Amino acid sequence: MTRPPLTLYLAAPRGFCAGVDRAIKIVEMAIEKWGGPVYVRHEIVHNRFVVDGLRDKGAVFVEELDECPPDRPVIFSAHGVPRAVPAEAAAREMIYVDATCPLVSKVHIEAARHHENGLQMVMIGHAGHPETIGTMGQLPPGEVLLVETADGVADLMPRDPERLAFITQTTLSVDDTADIVAALKARFPAIVGPHKEDICYATTNRQEAVKAMAPDCDAILVVGAPNSSNSRRLVEVGARAGCAYAQLVQRADDIDWRALDGIRSVGITAGASAPEVLIDEVVDAFRDRYDVTVEMVVTAEENVEFKVPRVLRQPA
The missing domain is CATH 3.40.1010.20 (4-hydroxy-3-methylbut-2-enyl diphosphate reductase, catalytic domain)
Structure with a gap:
């Protein structure tokens, strides 16, 4: 036929991408260095085939740190984690390795810098996504306001409309994000943006x-x-x-x-x-x-x- x-x-x-490649390599190298099991908080990257392959090599995937025994290494996923997570790992004297993508870490640093300058943050991102949770968790509660759509900008209630900065999740639609940024700038003309685009x-x-x-x-x-x-x-x-x-x-x-x-x-x-x-x-x-x-x-x-x-x- x-x-x-x-x-x-x-x-x-x-x-x-480079961040995913690095994260997978971190898990493989950790297993090679310390032997299995090595614990990973959340899927190291969002792909079942990759996760299953690492599980076969000795990785154990969990959602929270309290599921990890204190005597085994733990790796934080490429999406990043709230600051409280490595602090807890250090308090438990655990060996931990942070596989957060360096481009996500750049956003974390950016948020911290704006916070130190007295600005409240607006994060453009998806509620419940691990990267959003990790980035918002870099600052105290209430210091990061989340917006998901251009229409959602109208609902934001900042502490001081003249003292705002915005950051974005790194995996968003470029076009959607541009629309949200335009809405933010229209409503808050003084808002401060990133030196370089956050979308990776x-x-x-x-x-x-x-x-x-x-x-x-x-x-x-x-x-x-x-x-x-x-x-x-x-x-x-x-x-x-x-x-x-x-x-x-x-x-x-x-x-x-x-x-x-x-x-x-x-x-x-x-x-x-x-x-x-x-x-x-x-x-x-x-x-x-x-x-x-x-x-x-x-x-x-x-x-x-x-x-x-x-x-x-x-x-x-």
């Missing part, structure tokens, strides 16, 4: 690649987890950029082939916590069903690399 022709557009960059380079680059390929695609598949903020934003960006069918899939098994019946072009990308092996799996699934031509859509080159903490580079 002749397979129908299909053009696959592969976004570049896609998949792992990887989030921005992956969204730009999706925007570039969307007009040529009958469908876009984003490989990523449902709890991955940056992956979900890629789906939204694809739909807004003109693609009629944009969906999130964790694995090739999740592809809805009936929904793709009659298509001639598909764009494929992946969230920053999805490994390349899962993208290859999706491409192979299309090759099994179609006569595939692959075209790369390259919008940026990435060569960022973050060092792991010194404690893991020292001998046990």
